[in-house]
Amino acid sequence: DQQVKQNSPSLSVQEGRISILNCDYTNSMFDYFLWYKKYPAEGPTFLISISSIKDKNEDGRFTVFLNKSAKHLSLHIVPSQPGDSAVYFCAASAGGTYKYIFGTGTRLKVLA
Amino acid sequence: NAGVMQNPRHLVRRRGQEARLRCSPMKGHSHVYWYRQLPEEGLKFMVYLQKENIIDESGMPKERFSAEFPKEGPSILRIQQVVRGDSAAYFCASSPGGGPNEKLFFGSGTQLSVL
Numbered sequence: 001d002q003q004v005k006q007n008s009p010s011l012s013v014q015e016g017r018i019s020i021l022n023c024d025y026t027n028s029m030f031d032y033f034l035w036y037k038k039y040p041a042e043g044p045t046f047l048i049s050i051s052s053i054k055d056k057n058e059d060g061r062f063t064v065f066l067n068k069s070a071k072h073l074s075l076h077i078v079p080s081q082p083g084d085s086a087v088y089f090c091a092a093s094a095g096g097t098y099k100y101i102f103g104t105g106t107r108l109k110v111l112a
Numbered sequence: 113n114a115g116v117m118q119n120p121r122h123l124v125r126r127r128g129q130e131a132r133l134r135c136s137p138m139k140g141h142s143h144v145y146w147y148r149q150l151p152e153e154g155l156k157f158m159v160y161l162q163k164e165n166i167i168d169e170s171g172m173p174k175e176r177f178s179a180e181f182p183k184e185g186p187s188i189l190r191i192q193q194v195v196r197g198d199s200a201a202y203f204c205a206s207s208p209g210g211g212p213n214e215k216l217f218f219g220s221g222t223q224l225s226v227l
Contacts, residue, residue, distance in 0.1 A: 002154075004154065032213045034215075041121075042220050043118075043203055043205075043218030043219045043221055044203070044218045045218070046216070046217070049215070051213070089154060089155070091155075096212025096213055098143075098145060098160055098168075098210065099157045099160075099168070099170075099171070100157065101154075101157075102156070103154050104152065104153055104154045
């Protein structure tokens with residue numbers, strides 16, 4: 001039972017353009033969401049998070065949007081840079097628990 | 113390097129052998145979490161430990177797997193009598209506290225290959 005789904009295994013974007021990574025979830029109890037970035041041979045690195053009381057959170061080039069009614073969140077990267085090429089994981093939790101549920105990841109490739 | 117340290121990076125075992133994975137949390141962190149990533153899947157929670165205590169092992173397989181975080185030394189994830197299905201990347205994470213919505217800091221993982 002995949003409660004957090006990232007339906008696009010891969011995405012290619014030109015440098016300077018916007019990258020949009022999507023994530024859907026099924027559990028309406030989820031109230032905290034995170035994005036992690038992972039380079040090959042490294043562990044996931046925290047990127048940005050959002051609480052369910054918000055619908056948008058921004059940090060530099062990264063913005064996460066949350067649509068609770070659609071159970072959907074997205075990560076926007078503007079402008080995309082070659083160094084952003086990595087696997088991006090969406091994760092969710094309910095009630096402040098540490099048991100984050102991760103999606104399967106989207107591999108982003110930013111073309112120079 | 114003050115990050116989460118995991119060793120070994122790669123571990124090869126034959127079926128039936130034991131695997132021991134080590135994790136030293138970030139300095140100042142007393143909470144450790146183990147996650148497993150099977151091929152083509154997301155990371156899945158296995159166990160949450162504090163020093164000398166297992167807080168939640170609900171994600172651990174019932175047999176062959178155990179974890180500890182002793183008063184001194186690293187956290188150890190132990191897999192006895194490994195099988196091919198245990199082949200995966202095992203990630204350790206740590207956090208400074210166990211409060212709500214704690215940000216987890218991950219190590220680089222141990223890639224376990226069972227022949």
